[in-house]
Amino acid sequence: xxxxxxxxxxxxxxxxxxxxxxxxxxxxxxxxxxxxxxxxxxxxxxxxxxxxxxxxxxxxxxxxxxxxxxxxxxxxxxxxxxxxxxxxxxxxxxxxxxxxxxxxxxxxxxxxxxxxxxxxxxxxxxxxxxxxxxxxxxxxxxxxxxxxxxxxxxxxxxxxxxxxxxxxxxxxxxxxxxxxxxxxxxxxxxxxxxxxxxxxxxxxxxxxxxxxxxxxxxxxxxxxxxxxxxxxxxxxxxxxxxxxxxxxxxxxxxxxxxxxxxxxxxxxxxxxxxxxxxxxxxxxxxxxxxxxxxxxxxxxxxxxxxxxxxxxxxxxxxxxxxxxxxxxxxxxxxxxxxxxxxxxxxxxxxxxxxxxxxxxxx
Numbered sequence: 227x228x229x230x231x232x233x234x235x236x237x238x239x240x241x242x243x244x245x246x247x248x249x250x251x252x253x254x255x256x257x258x259x260x261x262x263x264x265x266x267x268x269x270x271x272x273x274x275x276x277x278x279x280x281x282x283x284x285x286x287x288x289x290x291x292x293x294x295x296x297x298x299x300x301x302x303x304x305x306x307x308x309x310x311x312x313x314x315x316x317x318x319x320x321x322x323x324x325x326x327x328x329x330x331x332x333x334x335x336x337x338x339x340x341x342x343x344x345x346x347x348x349x350x351x352x353x354x355x356x357x358x359x360x361x362x363x364x365x366x367x368x369x370x371x372x373x374x375x376x377x378x379x380x381x382x383x384x385x386x387x388x389x390x391x392x393x394x395x396x397x398x399x400x401x402x403x404x405x406x407x408x409x410x411x412x413x414x415x416x417x418x419x420x421x422x423x424x425x426x427x428x429x430x431x432x433x434x435x436x437x438x439x440x441x442x443x444x445x446x447x448x449x450x451x452x453x454x455x456x457x458x459x460x461x462x463x464x465x466x467x468x469x470x471x472x473x474x475x476x477x478x479x480x481x482x483x484x485x486x487x488x489x490x491x492x493x494x495x496x497x498x499x500x501x502x503x504x505x506x507x508x509x510x511x512x513x514x515x516x517x518x519x520x521x522x523x524x525x526x527x528x529x530x531x532x533x534x535x536x537x538x539x540x541x542x543x544x545x546x547x548x549x550x551x552x553x554x555x556x557x558x559x560x561x562x563x564x565x566x567x568x569x570x571x572x573x574x575x576x577x578x579x580x581x582x583x584x585x586x587x588x
Contacts, residue, residue, distance in 0.1 A: 234274045234281040237332035241342050243313045245291065247306040248332050250274060251281055254304055261293040266308065283328060286321045289314070315339045372435060377492040379426060384485035386420040391478040394471065406468035410458055413474055414465075420481075421454050442571045445564040450477065452557070453519045460536075463529045469522045476515035483507055505576040512572065516565040523558055527551045 235250040249268065257270035269282040290311040297306045310316075320326065337345065390413050397405040397412070428447050431438040453473060458464050487504035490497055528551075530536065536550035 232274065232276045232279050232281050233283045233328040234272075236283060236285075236329050238319050238329060239332040239335035239337070240316055240319070241337070242315055242346050243310055245287075245308040245310065245319070246332065246335055247308070248335075249281075249304040249306065250302075251304055252302045253278075254299055257297065257299070257304060259295055259297050259304075259306060261291060261295055261308070264290060266295065266306075268306075270304070272304075283326075285319065285326070285329070288316050288318055288321050315342065373492045376430075376436070377489055379423075379430075380485045380488040380492065383420060383423060383481065384489065386416055386423070387478045387481035387485065390416050390420070390474060391482050394475055394478070403468075406471040407466050409471040409474055410465040414458070417454060417474060417477075418459075421451055424450070439571065442568045445568055449516075449519065449561065449564055453522055457522050457526045461526060461529055461533070463533075464522065464526050467522070467525060469518060469525060472518040473515065473522060476511055476518055480508055480511050480515065501579070505572075505579050508572050512569060513565065516561055520558055520561050523554050523561070527554050530554065 237248040237250070239246045247266075249270075251270060251272035251274045254270045254272035257268065257272075259270075260267050264287050266285045266287065268284070269280065271280050272278070274281050287308075292309040292311055295306055295308050297304055318325070319329065394405070394409065394413065424447055427436075427438075428440065428443045430436045431440045431443045458470060464470070483500065483503045487500050490500065530550045534549075537547060539545060539547045
């Protein structure tokens with residue numbers, strides 16, 4: 227019979243959300259594929275098992291599907307994808323229990339239910355990970371943001387301490403020893419800013435933004451801020467003393483080498499001269515700075531005794547007056563304990579950086 231309508235071979239597979247149909251027809255152009263009343267209708271001219279002819283089939287699905295099939299033509303076949311209305315596993319493809327003769331499983335894409343569930347979970351996990359990365363930013367983006375943040379922090383601190391160092395140096399060359407006695411009034415605002423900002427450094431170490439240990443950072447933060455805000459900041463009598471110059475000068479010299487070193491580390495640069503200075507200048511300057519802080523505490527003891535500031539009397543029946551100078555004497559011991567802890571930490575850092583390589587014994 228001429229122009230006989232034939233049925234092509236159709237292979238199928240499924241996932242929880244989709245159905246896959248592979249129609250064995252080659253050289254197909256403009257096929258008529260549609261879904262009406264949950265029935266897939268296919269009709270196309272192509273080359274199949276019975277040669278070049280019109281091939282046609284109809285499939286009524288077991289459960290509801292979306293009426294928008296998607297197909298893709300290749301040289302050897304037609305691939306059709308149909309979306310299920312409800313994500314679930316079907317026991318068979320068609321509503322009729324008996325499988326049509328032209329229909330067979332597509333073993334190239336076939337999965338059993340448990341394997342399909344694993345694939346579905348993997349896709350869902352991949353989708354969630356992608357959404358999480360999009361909301362949080364990629365690891366490369368987060369690293370770049372962290373480096374940018376640390377670079378700007380170190381840059382601002384470098385500018386602040388450089389301003390202090392340069393101004394104190396210029397004033398010393400112009401005014402000589404006279405510059406010692408008004409250091410606090412000319413430099414205190416910038417030093418307050420830099421030392422309050424240095425709190426960020428300890429927080430960075432505590433929450434893991436930087437790899438620095440917390441204890442040395444906390445010791446330096448407490449020691450400097452105690453000297454600046456309590457010893458100098460609360461007592462006007464201390465603000466005109468020469469020791470302020472030496473405390474501020476020691477602090478600023480150390481930091482004008484330390485912060486540029488960290489800035490360059492953020493952009494993966496290593497300037498050998500700066501690296502050597504960062505790991506070396508602290509050897510004389512750190513003890514000198516602690517010594518200057520200790521001198522300021524010693525000089526403040528009679529001032530606090532005279533004014534009675536921060537002193538208090540214990541309640542009845544003890545009624546003993548506790549002078550703040552008693553705590554200052556204890557703090558003097560703490561200063562040198564902190565010097566030991568930080569000096570040991572800095573020495574280990576320097577040794578790791580410049581440690582001598584052991585000679586091979588032949």
